[in-house]
Amino acid sequence: MSFDDSHGETFLYELARDGRTTEVIGYLKRGTSPAVRKRAAELLGDFADHPDEQRRDEIVQELIAAIRHGDSEEVRSQAIDSLVRYGDDAIKRLIDRFSEFDATGAPRWLIAENLIEWLDDDRPEFRLVAAAGLEWFGDEGALPALVEAFTDPDPRVRRRAVRSCGAIGDDRVVEALADRLTDPDTRVEKEAASALGAIGTAKALDALIPAARSGDAEVRQIAIDQLGQYGALDPLPVLLSALEDQSGPIRRTAVVALIELFVQAPSDQSHEMRSTVADRLETLSPTDVVPELVDVVRESGRWAIRRNAVWLLGQFVDEADPEVQECLIHALDAEDETTAQLASTTLAELGGDGLEKRVLLFLQTVEEGSATWNRGQFVLDRLGTDPEIELVSTGVDYTYVSDPEDYTGPDRD
Structure with a gap:
């Protein structure tokens, strides 16, 4: 197999998607450019939860080899990022390759002590492994050494030290992390922002x-x-x-x-x-807000966010344009009942040119008498649609919801 760049990153993604890890490893070892090898290292991190222990072990072994022997700093750094996803045992194996003691059987405090010493090593690879390993094995006692590493000349070490402090989660490092928000390397800045959020x-x-x-x-x-x-x-x-x-x-x-x-x-x-x-x-301006609210209603994976975005649309929009109408009509079929009810209420209150026709067309795609159908009929009823197709004739008891908390109570998700 040729490991040149001609197939591009899409080909690598397809190999990973199909579980062809041996071929992805081949690109990590023999890819003709650092960009390809780095991407292969990144994709191999996605197999940390793979059920095949032998395959996970093979990937860990190859990532460690890339960290130790790779000729590109970017590839080595990405290999460490991916290796960390495999957990304690993988990090211990990496430390074993760099150290003179058996990390696999050592207590956590001893591993942490050795890693803290490595942060002062002249070799950047040792400092990088130390900063990464302390994310797993460090505690509050490692914070002074990690904060000192915030000024390491190697930005990879600074980035990993910042990440480890975020993982340890101690409030005492906030000022030091805030200083890294103006680091010369934007990757360190991003890590500092994430660490403060963590x-x-x-x-x-x-x-x-x-x-x-x-x-x-x-x-x-x-x-x-x-x-x-x-x-x-x-x-x-x-x-x-x-x-x-x-x-x-x-x-x-x-x-x-x-x-x-x-x-x-x-x-x-x-x-x-x-x-x-x-x-x-x-x-x-509505042009700054409405399109983003519509996207959130359509795409958010959290119902608490979606239902409140629906509510905000109702507060912010005077009359629904076609984009808002389509968004809310689609939400009539939401799995979350409160979101669906709010969408129905909001549509009925906003109205807008062509809404009645759009709702009628939508109702042709859902089962008559279903909860979704009833919500659509409620909108038509409030719009004053021909009584022959109104909800009134069905005798359905419809619950009017005008606030996200009407149904959420203490459970907001």
Whole structure:
């Protein structure tokens, strides 16, 4: 088999998708460019949960070989990232290859002590393995050495040290992590933003707010995403500002983060916070907000987010245009009952040119008498559609839902 670049990354992805790990390993070992070998190393990380233990063992062995003998720093760094996904035993095997003691049988504290010593080693590979290994074996005692590694001349070491501090999750490193938000290497900046979000305390999230205005789009997106867990209105100004970002993905992330603010808030504050967010959104242009809300309703994997996005559409839009109509009509068939009920209520309240026809066409695709059909008929009833096709004649008892909390109660997901 030829391992040149002619097939491209899509071919590598297809090999991984089909479980052809031996061939992916071949590209890791013999790919003709560092980019191909790096991509192969990345894809091999996806097999960490594979049921075949022998295959996992083979992949771990080849990743370790790439870390030890690879001729590209980017490939070695990616191989470490992938190896970490295989857990403690894989990291111990890697340490064994670099050390003079048997890590496989050593207690965790002894492994951590050796890794801390390696952070001062002259060889960057040792420092990199140490910073990565402390994500698994380190605790609060490793924090001073990891923070010192934040200024390592090798950005790969800085990045892994930052990640390990985020994994340990101690609030005392927040200021040091905040300093890395202006690291010369954007990969370190991104890792610092993620680490602050992982720590997740008010102090950590406060430190993250400036990163939401970073000049790097990926750093901004990570920061905005993490600020949604705040559970209070402190980051509201920066999130509202992000709704006018030039990047579509960032605007969408900002919408989700805004919704997360009141989803994560204490129950006795959630309603007030939701109303405040809705009021502040009204100061923005619909062209900045509505398309992103529509995307969230269609694509979010969390019902708590989707149902609140439906509610916000109802608060923000005066009359539904065709895009909003189609989005809400599709939501009539949502698996989550509250989302579907809110979509029905919102459609009935918003109206809009052509809505009646669109609902009638939709009803032709669903089973008559089903819950989805009844929701559509409710919309027609509220629009004043011909009584012969109204819900009134069916005698169905329809529940009117106008607020995301009408059904959610204490369970918001």
